[in-house]
Amino acid sequence: MVSDISKDMPDSKIPSGPIAEKWTKHKMDSRLINPNNKRKYTVLVVGSGLAGASAAATLSELGYKVKCFCYQDSPRRAHSIAAQGGINAAKNYQNDGDSVYRLFYDTVKGGDFRSREANVHRLAECSTEIIDQCVAQGVPFAREYGGLLANRSFGGAQVSRTFYARGQTGQQLLIGAYSALSKQIAAGGVEMYPRTEMLDLVLVDGHAKGIVVRDMVTGRVHSFAGDTVLLATGGYGNVFYLSTNAMGCNVTAAYRAHKRGAYFANPCYTQIHPTCIPVSGAYQSKLTLMSESLRNDGRVWVPKKAGETRRPRDIPEDERDYYLERKYPSFGNLAPRDISSRGAKEVCDEGRGVGDTGLGVYLDFAAAIDRDGEDAIRERYGNLFQMYEQITGENAYQTPMRIFPAVHYTMGGLWVDYNLMSNIPGLHVLGEANFSDHGANRLGASALMQGLADGYFVIPCTIANYLAGETPGTVTTEHEAFKKVEEEVSQRIHQFLNINGNRSVDSFHRELGLMVWDKCGMARDREGLTEALKKIPELREEFWKNVRVPGDNNNVNQELEKAGRVADFLEFAELLCYDARAREESCGGHFRTEYQTEEGEAMRDDENYAYVSAWEHEGVGKEPTLHKENLEFENVKLAVRSYK
Amino acid sequence: MAKKLQLTLKVWRQPSGKAEGRIETYDAKDIPVTASFLEMLDIVNEGIIADGGEPIAFDHDCREGICGMCSLTINGCPHGPGKGVTTCQVHMRSFQDGDTIWIEPFRADAFPVLKDLMVDRTAFDHIIQAGGFISARTGSAVDANATPIPKPVADAAFDAAACIGCGACVAACKNASAMLFVAAKVEHLGMLPQGKAEKDRRVLSMVRAMDDHGFGNCTNQYECEAVCPKEISATYITKMNRDFAAASVKEAVVTEF
Amino acid sequence: MKLLESFKQFYASSIGKKLLVALSGAVLLLFLLGHLLGNLVIYLGRGALNDYAEFLHHALHGMGVWIARVGLLGAVGIHIMATIHLAAQNRAARHSRYAYESTQTASKASRTMIISGTIILCFIIFHLLHFTILPNDLKDVTTAGHVRPDVYGMVVKGFQNVLVSLFYIVSMAFVCFHLSHGVSSVFQTLGFRSEKSADMIKWLGHGYAAFIFLGNISIPIAVLLGFLKF
């Protein structure tokens, strides 16, 4: 079922006026809540990553009563912590021609013209304030000897606008947000619930008014009521099982909201990161990213001839193929992620891949070490080289690294309007969990920026547009809607524990992941997707018959936690494939082999696909309904994204 | 094909926080040397599940050494063999065929066991809440380059800020002291110009919060530094001692914070 | 009385107690050095040592020695009280021990401070009884018509008893052991250790401990070997 463009699409609430004034105008037009009244509103924030923690802290500073949830034992451990490379901001401290407009332009272009101009421009505007805020919190960004902030160029950008804190930018930013959150917790403004997993969303009269959670220590299923719910629960990359996400990253919160009516937008836009450490065996539980800042100094190559067996250092220069430099002379090794990833896949498909599995390419620092010295390279990437050695046992100062693409980020997410509210009134979605700013491909160092922009600057302003129309505290957990959802959640837990089948949860997750990677990974086609759409329900059926979840629900039960997440992935994977099949073009992270140029470049179809696909749930195993939000490009000219 | 190891595991099993715990023995068969330590446990758990048992519970999330969730004491050493690594970064190539490996939780009264190898480290969050922040309300910040910070200061602050809050320092300390954790935060913030305003108050209240949670005292043995996955130096403890002394004197004779 | 409240709070904190241990320890360390240098005067002969003892007893019209005694007693008292409190808290911080214990860097000395400390305490009591409170061997001598206590004689006589000497030497070994951790520890606790100075401080601590040890045991050994005669 495909509905007509925009007809039954909720209003995206994009303000009118010139692009550079929309956000200012919107802030002016947004409703305000009297400071005395703010404390009467309860905001439930699910997630304590950059988006969640920054939102919870800031909303609490404004006076709202905040309850914040995360599944880890501390809010400081959200997966934002793993971001290595950096965060973009249009500060133009380097005087190299950067500006808000250029960051906006680069992000729209980088997103392969599948994002909303207005949102992206707002993101670029907020970027500068983010850096100010983080420095004020004590985030130790890299500095020059003069004491001013240092920048580097990152992920396909031709200006140096990336701020970084060694290879631990995400960690430092998250600790900044976490400390702000901690301050508010101490002040009594935020109640924090770690080791608490949201398992469902509660709607009262069509509005999001609460959540049902499971206490991961005692197993207790209970609810929280609030005047609005914020989901900042991160991305769904773990649908592929192997990804650079943390083991616990999940789609549950977002998917449960989707099942309750929230539209899921562009799930097929998944980003494959080119510089990860290759898989070493079937037991592999996750993939580790090597920051792509490595590509600033490392050169990517494979042997020219297939089946090469010599050690990398023994292969002479003229028998090496520096394929990125060859194909994209101006961007070379810094070509955007999707292009670099596909490049690696192509050479491996040709049998020129390296390492035991043949699924890898070299990232070579020999030239940089010759040029700048080993110490300079150590200063820049020391911790990454160390990490590489820990995992592979190889010293990358002496022999090239082996890298391979891995699932890394998901651009898709719950559909939101300009206020970051989904089509369910009262349900706001922030950070990686929403779809809003990156289009079909996210540029490096832009996710941290988005998470913090959403949390520190956007939602604190836009939330009032919803809350001002609501009488605070009208709903409590006594409402029958809560009882009903709690009952459903408990029922499902009971079901998991009583299947008593023969296969572990992980074995299903692995199988699903392989299937999705195979059919809906770096390259997709109609045939494969159709096949996946047939196989996923079969696997799901087997799961519900044959999974084994030991233990009970009165205690910590990690298998039970995983079972809930995998059960949702087993449904979500179908949505992912539906979206990938419906989008008959190649753009950004979505590469359909049927739609490519003769040189193998992605072929976008702006005529027919310049829209956001927002999917409505119709029931498990049923084809979802597609709604389309038209994308208007008034400021950036649609162009073929060329990095030649 | 990677080499495989046959190992014996001695694992702390404790059904819940209230229950008694004990060491149980498991065989870990055919473990590839390229697997990580946690992947080894995954393999063992698969076997336990297949045999109808309850898998060994242990905390983990990022599995790349940054979230601070993983927390195993391996052969008496928090985070196991190797310098500057977390448990999830330990790989099986660090072990020999036939080895017996003891796996226990991070032990400290301030970190009560929740189940098997999982402990409750919320005491750390409470310490941060006591003052591990710079009060910078969102929106109130000046331009990021308004206050230059000399690179050595920024670097030293970073070295302290690298703490992942895993608690290995507590687990390794003979006295279950949290001084390295607290010092890292006190000094990260105290060194930066932005953090100076709250410096005295911060050190006093964080140290008091630490004491309230029943951590032990530092006896300058540097076990913490030796196991810290981020190799945070115990000289931050030195600095904190000094800052604490100065703040105490100020509080006693000059001003209340 | 606000000050007293502040002090109570200071003492209640772990770093507060630590600082007191270090300060009192530092006082005792300096005393040990002074004491040793004084003791070494014995090698200059009976007259010199007795001069020195007389000087000590008459300094500040006889007040000096009492000020020192009260100060030292206070230091020892604070040191012991605080270390006992610390040790008790440390035990209480980990009730369930590791089944597999291992140590990464902590020295034996650092792990047995309370034991070496207790032995030192026993020694101090014996030492004071022996040479200060019940100095059985202390006789007067007359030199150039001036009558005064023969400290030199007392020391030599005391050490001619092999058991006394042996106890003294063993005790000094424990003092040395205590100090091999204690000296560098003072720098750490009082905030004077840095990445760059850490090695030097460690070396200094060991050197100091060795110096105190060798200096002090040289005397009973010299007596036993007959270099210092009655």
Ligand SMILES: Cc1cc2nc3c(=O)[nH]c(=O)nc-3n(C[C@H](O)[C@H](O)[C@H](O)COP(=O)(O)OP(=O)(O)OC[C@H]3O[C@@H](n4cnc5c(N)ncnc54)[C@H](O)[C@@H]3O)c2cc1C
């Ligand atoms: C290895 C890696 C490196 C990266 N490097 C960069 C980089 O250099 N620059 C950049 O800009 N971006 C980078 N990214 C992307 C970026 O880090 C993330 O997109 C971003 O941090 C996501 O933030 P978030 O707040 O939306 O979600 P997260 O940080 O993932 O937080 C999700 C939160 O939701 C909670 N949660 C999830 N599900 C539930 C549930 N069911 N119940 C309760 N709580 C739940 C979690 O506990 C957690 O607190 C990287 C990502 C990875 C994986």
Ligand code: HEM
């Ligand atoms: C000549 C006498 C003594 C000297 C010179 C001395 C010196 C020191 C010094 C310098 C320290 C290190 C302080 C620090 O941690 O910064 C120390 C620690 C210690 N001392 Fe003594 N000490 C003496 C007697 C004693 C006695 C009698 C005890 C009896 C209990 C004792 C018990 C301890 C203990 C347990 C510590 C370790 C404290 C800790 O690190 O927490 N000492 N001592």
Ligand code: FES
């Ligand atoms: S699992 Fe995150 S640090 Fe080990």
